Amino acid sequence: MMRLIIASSNKGKLREYSQLLSPLGYEVVSAKEAGFDVEVEETGTTFAENSALKARAIHELSGECVLADDSGLCVDALDGAPGIYSARFGGLSTDAERTALLLEKLKDVPDEKRGAHFMCTICFIYSDGRELAVEGRVYGTIAHTPSGSNGFGYDPVFLYDGVSFADVDSDVKNSVSHRANALKALLEQLDKGENV
Template sequence: MKQVIIASNNAHKVQEIETALDFEGWEFKTLRQAGLDSDPEEDADTFLGNARIKARAAHELSGSAVLADDSGLEVDALDGAPGVYSSRYAGEHGDDAANNAKLLRELANVPDEKRTARFVCTLVFIDEDGTELTARGTIEGKIGYEERGNEGFGYDPLFVPDEFGGELTLAQVSQAQKNSVSHRGNALRALRKNISETLK
């Protein structure tokens, strides 16, 4: 059995990764499940840099294969903000309501055609022997004018992807529908291909 430690304690993330990387004999564990306490400072200015910081810290602690991700929202009218600061855009880490409220304020006078945005996910996988593989996934869309839907988290209630007719937010579709088009889903599909070609 190959143990892969996910540099996160997010159960939803683990579920999505297990489904996408269902290689025979692979077992995924969160940091907590693996008995690890790893919380390095994510001070890089790119998603790839932050994912690499998390992956290398977990790999050094465990010696196991590890997988880390960093993701966020890039809004074109805000020159790519909130970017790597997506989870703490309004100041406090993980305050979805405050982050969404700030984003709506920042875009208050921005017309529909200029509200284009994308979610970005970068993955860094480090195998037991230190081999590093990376993958990137995006989903294009626009920022709506109000929060809609209860299914997602973060900026999902404001993000209207080009898929689903450009009518529904990511918080108005099922988790399965979201996974089929999401930035993390796209990054995981790219990583699966990379692992299959490089390591298997």
């Protein structure tokens, strides 16, 4: 098993990366588990900038392989908001509060205008400092009410093929999600004869 530090403390993300990467021979550990308990300020103006900031900070401290992502929900009717501010939307501290705010902002928006996508960018840094950057998306719509108990964040209101991400089986979500799509793009790059 090759150790890979995930520059995140988000338990949902860590669980998804472990499910996706463990079968490929990676021992996924959080930055904290690796001994690096630092909060990297996300001062970038894009998902790509924020994922790179996090990955570089942990790589500088560890000298090991690091993966960081930045992801969020982009809602068409809100001009792409909450976007990079998804985790701090409205200055609120819980997923439930942020989801309620989102639904409030969309309360008068008809079904045909409730399009949205989850976006994920990954910055992967090899132990020698080389970097790879990829992105993934998944498209859907925003429900009128939350549904389901799986998932995290905005999953209960994000409908993929008419079913909320919090209602689908984790194996299904892990095969179609924005994170899965970004990871597929990363693995295609890693497969080009690159050794970690």
